[in-house]
Each structure stands twice: as C-alpha cells, then as structure tokens.
Amino acid sequence: MKTLAAVVVGETLLLAACSSESAEHTGASDEKKAKKASVSSKDPEDGSESSDENGSGSETASPGTASPPPLDEDKPTAAPDDGPAPEVAPPPPEDPAPEASPPAPGVTPQPAVLRKIHRYKNGPIHLWSLAPGETHPGFTYDGHTFSLLDQQLESSRPLFECSDGPSFFLSIETNCEGKKTELLLGYLFYLERPKTKLIVRCGTTVDQLSTIVQAECDAASLPLVGPQGYVPLEGFVWP
Numbered sequence: 001m002k003t004l005a006a007v008v009v010g011e012t013l014l015l016a017a018c019s020s021e022s023a024e025h026t027g028a029s030d031e032k033k034a035k036k037a038s039v040s041s042k043d044p045e046d047g048s049e050s051s052d053e054n055g056s057g058s059e060t061a062s063p064g065t066a067s068p069p070p071l072d073e074d075k076p077t078a079a080p081d082d083g084p085a086p087e088v089a090p091p092p093p094e095d096p097a098p099e100a101s102p103p104a105p106g107v108t109p110q111p112a113v114l115r116k117i118h119r120y121k122n123g124p125i126h127l128w129s130l131a132p133g134e135t136h137p138g139f140t141y142d143g144h145t146f147s148l149l150d151q152q153l154e155s156s157r158p159l160f161e162c163s164d165g166p167s168f169f170l171s172i173e174t175n176c177e178g179k180k181t182e183l184l185l186g187y188l189f190y191l192e193r194p195k196t197k198l199i200v201r202c203g204t205t206v207d208q209l210s211t212i213v214q215a216e217c218d219a220a221s222l223p224l225v226g227p228q229g230y231v232p233l234e235g236f237v238w239p
Contacts, residue, residue, distance in 0.1 A: 117148060118134075122140070126209055128210075149186055150187075152187045160182070169203065188231045209222055
C-alpha cells in the first residue's frame, strides 16, 4: 500500500511539473506573438503607422509622393509679376534748325570790284593782260575786251591765261589743260546773274580767242570750242 501511494504521489508531482513547464512555454510563445504583431503593425510598402500608445490618429503618406523641401528663409524671393512693363513715351521731336535770316532791310548792295582785261594781237595770235600799254614784241594793243571779278564770290571760279608754245589761250582749268600757266586773270560766274554776259572760246591749235562777242569768232572763221562762264559788266553789284 505504501509503495502504491508513493507511486501515485510521484506521478502527481510529475504531472504538476509538466503542467507548470507547459504553462511557462505557452506564456513565452504568447509574448513572442505579441511582439511580432506589434512589429508587423508598420506596413513598409504604404508607410502607414499604427496609432501611438495614447491612441492618437495615424498618418498616411501617398505612395511615390515626395514631401516639399523646407523653405530657405535666407534666399531672396522673386518680386511678384505685375504684368508687362509700362510703355515709355518717345522723346519730343527736336526743334528744326532756324533758317538763315534774310539781309537786314535797308542794306544796299555794293558794286563789286572789277578787273579790266586788255587784249593784244599779233596776226592770228592773241594774249591778255591786266594793264594797258604793255610792250609785247610783235603784238599791238587791241583794247579792253571784258572784265572779271577781283575776288572769288559765290558761284564763281578762276580764269587763267595759259600758253602753248607761241600761242596763248584762256582756260577755267587750274592746270591750264596740261599747258603752261601764265597768269590768274580773275574770276567769272558759272551761273548767269543780272548784269553778266556769256564769254565763249573759239579757235584752232594756233589761234585761240575768248570773247563776249561771238561774231568775232564767226568773222575770223574760228570754230566754237564752248562757253566758259559769265563775266560781270559795268554796273554789276553784289550781292
């Protein structure tokens, strides 16, 4: 009987020990499951987060959407666009240049200073001079034939006496047409003015003549070379 009672008591103790170990194992398993459930409450794919211990609401971020960067307080902000810039008015037109004033009333034009041109003749050859009565071997005085301006005025140009061997001629070219320049006689107009008369040139290689009487060219059968300008007559005034 004592032996049977001891066996019963031993089995009871063994069962109690097994029950205690099983309970401990079950408690540890439940604790692991609780921790695992707490970790799995955060979803790595959608970034959702469970409520905190105080039961506050959850925050959910949209997938693929980045949060805006923080504002840089030190960076100057662009001025607001107020629309297109106002149009700038063009500058006012400049005043036209004043016109030249007309001559003062009561100013009387003065007679221009004229040079008398004298001509000499030796057969068909002519030469010109500023003084009468000069001695030129073989030439005789032919008289005062026309006058020229003493100084160059508006619309006037010089007239030169030139020589080509034994012959003399008058030219408006400053280089005497490539021949020798003898004398600047004076100035004549290249435009017609009141109290002026046309002077023409005629002649051949040997006989050259400049005259205000074209009939002289016809009488000597000299071909016309062309006009040379307008010489002032007696009584010419300027301006």
